[in-house]
Amino acid sequence: MQVDGLGPVPDPTTAVVDSVLTALMAVGRTMRQRVExxxxxxxxxxxxxxVASRGPLRVTELASxxxxxxxxxxxxxxxxxRAGLLERTPDxxxxxxxRLQLTETGRSRLHDAFERRRTLLRRALGGWEADDVAELDRLLGRFVTDIENVDAELEHA
Structure with a gap:
């Protein structure tokens, strides 16, 4: 069996991982696109x-x-x-x-951008059963935690 012309898939687990990877790339691409x-x-x-969720941060903290x-x-x-969306204050x-923090204009623009993406996701999930949406949320939360843990392990290895 071949997946996207990348060669043979040796076992079912690899096929599932490839499917998840493809799905994540598609969702990531959609979320990174500019919404109308x-x-x-x-x-x-x-x-x-x-910056909005973690409070005033140094550039190095934000990068980390x-x-x-x-x-x-x-x-x-x-x-x-330069765009007036972020301000620097002495540490x-x-x-x-x-330390960096969003200006009021920055907060407003971020809120609007989030709302447009929420609308997109609400529309995509509109035909789903409530239990399926809750299960997706539970599994994605678990997945994010696990992948962050693996990433942290790799950084410390």
Whole structure:
């Protein structure tokens, strides 16, 4: 058996893993696309969400919690700052450093972007039974926890 022309699949577990990988890539691609009315760059959406949920952060902390390179985060932070979506405040623990937080405009734009994606997901799940939606939520939560644990193990190995 072949999957997407990538060669033979040796066992059923690999076929399931490949199917999950393909599904995750499709969902990720959809969530990264601009939704009608969206003016946020897809690359900054995840950063803004983390700044909003974790409070004022240093660039290095933001890079760490998003698993991105500090130089990449710095470029995005500069873009967000220029756009008036993010502000830098002096770090009370280190006068040489700054902490990042969203401006009111940034919070509003992030909220709007999230709402558009919620609408998309609500429409996709609209024909599902409530029990199926709850089961999907439970399994995705478990999956995220497990994959984060494996990722952390690999980083410390």
């Amino acid at each position: 009315g969206d003016d946020l760059e897809p690359g900054v959406f995840w950063l803004m969400k983390n 919690c998003t698993n991105l390179d500090t130089s990449t985060v710095s470029r995005h932070v500069a873009q967000l700052h 009370p623990d280190d006068g040489r450093a700054h």
